[in-house]
Amino acid sequence: MRxxxxxxxxxxxxxxxxxxxxxxxxxxGVSLKQMVTYAILGIFLDIILDVGPEWYIANQVRTGAIxxxxxxxxDFHFHMLARSAGEMLFGLGILALPAFAIGYxxxxxxxxxDMTTSVLFxxxxxxxxxxxxxxxxxxxxxxxxxxxxxxxAWAYYALISFFSGQMVPLWLFPDxxxxxxxxxxxxxxxxxxxxxxxxxxxxxxxxxxxxxxxxWAIFLAxxxxxxxxxxxxxxxxxxx
Amino acid sequence: MDGVTLYFRLIRVAVQARLQYxxxxxxxxxxxxxxxxxxxTLIGIMVSRFKHLNGWTLWEMVFLYCLWLMGHSLYSxxxxxxxxxxxxxxxxxxxxxxxxxxxxFIMFLxxxxxxxxxxxxxxxxxxxxxxxxxxxxxxxxxxxxxxGLAVIAGTLIETTLALIFACISFWTGRSRRASQLLMRLNVxxxxxxxxxxxxxxxxxxxxxxxxxxxxxxPALMLLDKLDPHSPWAWLGYMSPVVALTLVIISSIIWHLAxxxxxxxxx
Numbered sequence: 415m416r417x418x419x420x421x422x423x424x425x426x427x428x429x430x431x432x433x434x435x436x437x438x439x440x441x442x443g444v445s446l447k448q449m450v451t452y453a454i455l456g457i458f459l460d461i462i463l464d465v466g467p468e469w470y471i472a473n474q475v476r477t478g479a480i481x482x483x484x485x486x487x488x489d490f491h492f493h494m495l496a497r498s499a500g501e502m503l504f505g506l507g508i509l510a511l512p513a514f515a516i517g518y519x520x521x522x523x524x525x526x527x528d529m530t531t532s533v534l535f536x537x538x539x540x541x542x543x544x545x546x547x548x549x550x551x552x553x554x555x556x557x558x559x560x561x562x563x564x565x566x567a568w569a570y571y572a573l574i575s576f577f578s579g580q581m582v583p584l585w586l587f588p589d590x591x592x593x594x595x596x597x598x599x600x601x602x603x604x605x606x607x608x609x610x611x612x613x614x615x616x617x618x619x620x621x622x623x624x625x626x627x628x629x630w631a632i633f634l635a636x637x638x639x640x641x642x643x644x645x646x647x648x649x650x651x652x653x654x
Numbered sequence: 655m656d657g658v659t660l661y662f663r664l665i666r667v668a669v670q671a672r673l674q675y676x677x678x679x680x681x682x683x684x685x686x687x688x689x690x691x692x693x694x695t696l697i698g699i700m701v702s703r704f705k706h707l708n709g710w711t712l713w714e715m716v717f718l719y720c721l722w723l724m725g726h727s728l729y730s731x732x733x734x735x736x737x738x739x740x741x742x743x744x745x746x747x748x749x750x751x752x753x754x755x756x757x758x759f760i761m762f763l764x765x766x767x768x769x770x771x772x773x774x775x776x777x778x779x780x781x782x783x784x785x786x787x788x789x790x791x792x793x794x795x796x797x798x799x800x801x802g803l804a805v806i807a808g809t810l811i812e813t814t815l816a817l818i819f820a821c822i823s824f825w826t827g828r829s830r831r832a833s834q835l836l837m838r839l840n841v842x843x844x845x846x847x848x849x850x851x852x853x854x855x856x857x858x859x860x861x862x863x864x865x866x867x868x869x870x871x872p873a874l875m876l877l878d879k880l881d882p883h884s885p886w887a888w889l890g891y892m893s894p895v896v897a898l899t900l901v902i903i904s905s906i907i908w909h910l911a912x913x914x915x916x917x918x919x920x
Contacts, residue, residue: 422839426851434704437704564678565678565682567685569685572689573688573692581696586703588702
């Protein structure tokens with residue numbers, strides 16, 4: 415069923431870009447094949463990265479089961495990271511490969527050109543995962559204060575899919591919005607790996623982009639640990 | 655007390671119950687508005703590059719989306735919990751509806767409201783007014799009337815489809831997956847004009863699961879995009895008919911389903 419949804423999504427982005435390209439080829443700076451690859455990759459990454467620790471934390475806080483997590487002789491931040499990494503590997507094995515196959519055989523998703531690109535892409539996805547995980551972790555930490563994230567989550571996911579360039583590549587954004595999104599960490603989740611894949615960012619620029627991802631991953635990890643320390647102190651366990 | 659009065663009295667109770675969670679109410683509203691804004695901005699960025707998408711300009715697409723949202727908002731406000739029918743069945747909550755001295759259908763429908771629908775309504779009205787101004791639309795009385803009908807038809811189409819899909823759970827115990835499928839087809843017609851997609855897809859959303867009648871076909875009529883030479887132009891007027899047909903079909907299915915119901919023993 416998930417795969418059918420993936421198929422539908424790919425179907426829709428495929429047709430939208432195809433129609434736009436038929437109308438005015440050359441308005442985007444890249445070829446239709448690259449654009450379709452970019453769009454389908456966005457869906458593909460969405461499957462792998464669908465590991466938000468925020469829902470787990472929110473659920474544990476709401477039911478009060480968070481106390482058992484905290485009693486474990488294991489650093490909570492690390493526990494969540496391990497958990498999300500496990501989910502990512504699961505998603506990669508079960509869903510992502512068939513999804514990639516659909517993209518490749520049905521919609522003409524291009525394989526990465528060469529070895530360097532593949533390696534850079536893999537590293538970049540991994541870094542993107544770290545960034546995404548920590549933003550989710552921070553959102554989860556917020557639930558300790560607000561006790562629920564359901565309504566915030568809507569806005570959060572919408573903003574992510576917007577500023578990360580998952581749906582529409584950042585280079586098509588109007589200047590102001592592009593500048594804003596370049597200052598935010600979200601581009602490190604989707605835009606950078608995907609641009610590396612279709613080679614609109616390559617060579618030295620690619621390494622620079624990776625550096626930016628490393629910066630965000632480390633920075634957010636520190637912020638996460640600090641914030642978690644703060645909220646842990648004021649944690650109320652419901653029922654318990 | 656007749657069914658309609660009872661329905662609205664129960665709905666009032668449900669609204670009051672919801673309003674107890676005030677902070678959640680406001681963050682939820684803001685969340686939905688942000689989400690819709692992002693959606694429209696993304697469409698805007700793509701379309702503004704080329705002026706139009708298969709002949710649909712930016713404001714026409716805003717109109718298309720908001721027309722869908724208008725019908726959808728009424729559905730999501732009043733009938734969102736239809737998809738939860740399977741939980742009522744599995745947990746045995748459904749038996750409560752059957753034991754009360756009123757139509758179980760009304761008891762079921764009036765069970766809850768989903769306040770987030772309010773945010774959708776606000777957004778849809780704003781978007782439609784802006785689109786209306788920017789497209790310099792001048793509607794005749796008949797078009798206004800048709801607009802009203804199209805919105806109601808949109809609500810009915812989504813509601814009845816949700817009901818039909820949810821009723822599957824009377825037979826199978828579960829219907830979530832079928833409902834998800836419906837929701838997802840729906841997501842696709844809401845953003846983009848159906849005419850950009852391939853033939854099979856258009857056939858499905860027109861004939862099999864007619865979500866295209868929620869916005870695409872009525873929008874053709876309301877935006878004067880109907881091609882009078884096309885043999886399919888009449889589809890632009892069919893939304894109310896489609897809605898009525900679905901109401902009849904879904905009520906038949908509901909009654910069949912009730913007759914078949916055996917409690918989960920909750």
